[in-house]
Amino acid sequence: xxxxxxxxxxxxxxxxxxxxxxxxxxxxxxxxxxxxxxxxxxxxxxxxxxxxxxxxxxxxxxxxxxxxxxxxxxxx
Amino acid sequence: xxxxxxxxxxxxxxxxxxxxxxxxxxxxxxxxxxxxxxxxxxxxxxxxxxxxxxxxxxxxxxxxxxxxxxxxxxxx
Numbered sequence: 001x002x003x004x005x006x007x008x009x010x011x012x013x014x015x016x017x018x019x020x021x022x023x024x025x026x027x028x029x030x031x032x033x034x035x036x037x038x039x040x041x042x043x044x045x046x047x048x049x050x051x052x053x054x055x056x057x058x059x060x061x062x063x064x065x066x067x068x069x070x071x072x073x074x075x076x
Numbered sequence: 077x078x079x080x081x082x083x084x085x086x087x088x089x090x091x092x093x094x095x096x097x098x099x100x101x102x103x104x105x106x107x108x109x110x111x112x113x114x115x116x117x118x119x120x121x122x123x124x125x126x127x128x129x130x131x132x133x134x135x136x137x138x139x140x141x142x143x144x145x146x147x148x149x150x151x152x
Binding site: 006024028030031033036037038042046054 | 082084094097100101104106107108109110111112113114115116117118119120121122123125126130133134137138139
């Protein structure tokens with residue numbers, strides 16, 4: 001049983017890492033990239049029976065900084 | 077038009093960041109987490125008409141280190 005958690009900076013929070021990628025892509029000749037946001041993806045290999053609510057608790061307490069980051073949980 | 081790129085360490089490549097998360101979750105009382113892998117997600121805001129092949133080129137040349145990382149492209 002697996003869960004995939006996406007953690008992204010909230011809209012409006014400056015993302016210097018994404019901005020650096022955008023700039024680098026432009027310098028390498030890739031036009032047409034208007035914006036880049038970079039986040040984390042965390043794949044959890046879970047024991048059977050672990051609920052999505054528990055994964056949400058993990059996000060709230062450790063995986064995401066909810067002041068500046070939003071997260072989404074996907075059970076796969 | 078948007079593209080989402082997932083970049084993960086290949087299987088067999090040591091992931092100390094994921095291992096640290098797994099350890100921390102255990103120490104916080106979350107049982108049942110057998111393994112954690114951490115990767116990157118990059119959201120690209122693209123000009124209309126940009127093809128998936130171009131995004132794949134961006135991955136090969138900049139976004140992923142294909143020696144140790146695998147990537148997947150998803151147009152959204």
